[in-house]
Amino acid sequence: MKPRRLPRAKPHLPEEDVAVLLEEFGEILRSGRLTRGLHLDRFEREFAACAGVKYAVGLSSGTAPLEIALRFWQVEGREVIVPTNTFVASANAVLLAGGIPVLADISPACLSSSCAQIEARLTPRTRGVMVVHLAGIIPPEIAEVRQLCRERGLFLLEDAAHAHGASWRGRPAGSLGDAAGFSFFPTKVITCGEGGMLTTDDLQLADFARSYRCHGLDGQSGELVRLGNNYRLPELSAALGVKQLARLEEFVGERNCLAAHYLERLARMPGLGLFPPLADQVHSYYKFPVLLPSGCDRQQLAQCLQEEFGVETGSAYWPPCHHHPLYCDRFPPALFPMAEDLLPRILTLPLFVGLEEADIDWVCSVLQGVLARRGD
Numbered sequence: 001m002k003p004r005r006l007p008r009a010k011p012h013l014p015e016e017d018v019a020v021l022l023e024e025f026g027e028i029l030r031s032g033r034l035t036r037g038l039h040l041d042r043f044e045r046e047f048a049a050c051a052g053v054k055y056a057v058g059l060s061s062g063t064a065p066l067e068i069a070l071r072f073w074q075v076e077g078r079e080v081i082v083p084t085n086t087f088v089a090s091a092n093a094v095l096l097a098g099g100i101p102v103l104a105d106i107s108p109a110c111l112s113s114s115c116a117q118i119e120a121r122l123t124p125r126t127r128g129v130m131v132v133h134l135a136g137i138i139p140p141e142i143a144e145v146r147q148l149c150r151e152r153g154l155f156l157l158e159d160a161a162h163a164h165g166a167s168w169r170g171r172p173a174g175s176l177g178d179a180a181g182f183s184f185f186p187t188k189v190i191t192c193g194e195g196g197m198l199t200t201d202d203l204q205l206a207d208f209a210r211s212y213r214c215h216g217l218d219g220q221s222g223e224l225v226r227l228g229n230n231y232r233l234p235e236l237s238a239a240l241g242v243k244q245l246a247r248l249e250e251f252v253g254e255r256n257c258l259a260a261h262y263l264e265r266l267a268r269m270p271g272l273g274l275f276p277p278l279a280d281q282v283h284s285y286y287k288f289p290v291l292l293p294s295g296c297d298r299q300q301l302a303q304c305l306q307e308e309f310g311v312e313t314g315s316a317y318w319p320p321c322h323h324h325p326l327y328c329d330r331f332p333p334a335l336f337p338m339a340e341d342l343l344p345r346i347l348t349l350p351l352f353v354g355l356e357e358a359d360i361d362w363v364c365s366v367l368q369g370v371l372a373r374r375g376d
């Protein structure tokens with residue numbers, strides 16, 4: 001079988017959008033208004049409507065909304081619970097805001113923390129909880145986590161970097177906690193190159209974020225009222241964001257169709273754990289994870305798929321946060337029995353808009369062949 005060169009992820013920028021964008025970019029460049037302009041206003045307005053919230057604030061990365069919300073809730077010296085299975089940015093945001101990340105184990109249902117796993121990490125110093133919609137799956141116990149946070153007076157922050165267009169019981173990701181952060185990094189469901197968005201119904205938090213992204217200047221008086229930073233989203237990026245957002249439903253629909261094809265093909269392969277869409281929710285399928293059989297060496301398998309067949313795969317996430325040198329001293333592996341068992345065996349398969357069913361058939365057959373070689 002000849003290699004096909006399939007990347008793990010790539011942005012989808014339809015030619016017709018590129019043509020319109022090139023004109024818009026020309027207008028933006030000629031206008032001289034390269035930041036804080038009409039494209040950002042429009043992106044924020046339309047994103048808020050799509051996420052089902054009152055306010056959306058455009059920012060320079062997906063880490064920025066997390067850091068800003070955590071600063072607003074004054075986490076300095078307080079603990080924030082974060083699932084260990086996430087990109088390091090989630091836990092780092094807590095440190096950036098002066099807080100103490102407390103990593104929690106994960107459940108096989110959603111590869112993120114269950115309500116009981118979160119509850120097990122609560123202490124009198126806990127200030128709030130960050131949930132991560134890993135791979136685009138909203139944790140099925142989100143209502144219980146919300147209730148727990150309400151009862152204990154804790155904030156609930158969604159890291160929705162993987163979950164544009166996902167929803168739970170008809171409620172979009174971004175509207176399920178007190179605030180949420182999205183990323184527009186190029187691998188994400190929609191992109192604007194680099195960028196992020198904070199969503200919330202809290203006017204004070206939205207005002208704080210607008211001030212924080214502009215060094216801490218007050219939007220009305222122009223006075224410096226807090227120490228902030230430059231976390232602005234440029235106009236060129238916002239214009240791209242508007243075009244991508246208009247495609248969100250189409251992209252998520254396409255990702256779900258491709259995932260359904262994978263699920264159908266892979267169901268015929270014994271020994272693989274799959275993550276079909278959960279009841280009550282729309283999955284964004286930012287990633288397509290499969291759980292490899294026990295004893296299977298993911299890294300070796302990934303190397304073989306890449307080198308022999310040109311199929312790029314990934315992990316979600318290995319190493320998890322508690323293995324990184326910055327965190328490992330405080331969090332021994334024994335605290336994370338599920339993560340230790342599952343995450344070394346999670347392999348993510350190529351999934352992006354533009355992938356074809358024939359590509360999926362190819363990925364599944366080479367995966368089957370490689371697994372058969374080692375007798376699984």
Ligand SMILES: Cc1ncc(COP(=O)(O)O)c(C=O)c1O
Pocket residue numbers: 061062063064086087089090132159161162183184185195196
């Ligand atoms: C779960 C998660 N949170 C936060 C981020 C941070 O986003 P950014 O790289 O845009 O700062 C990412 C980015 O990959 C992510 O995957």
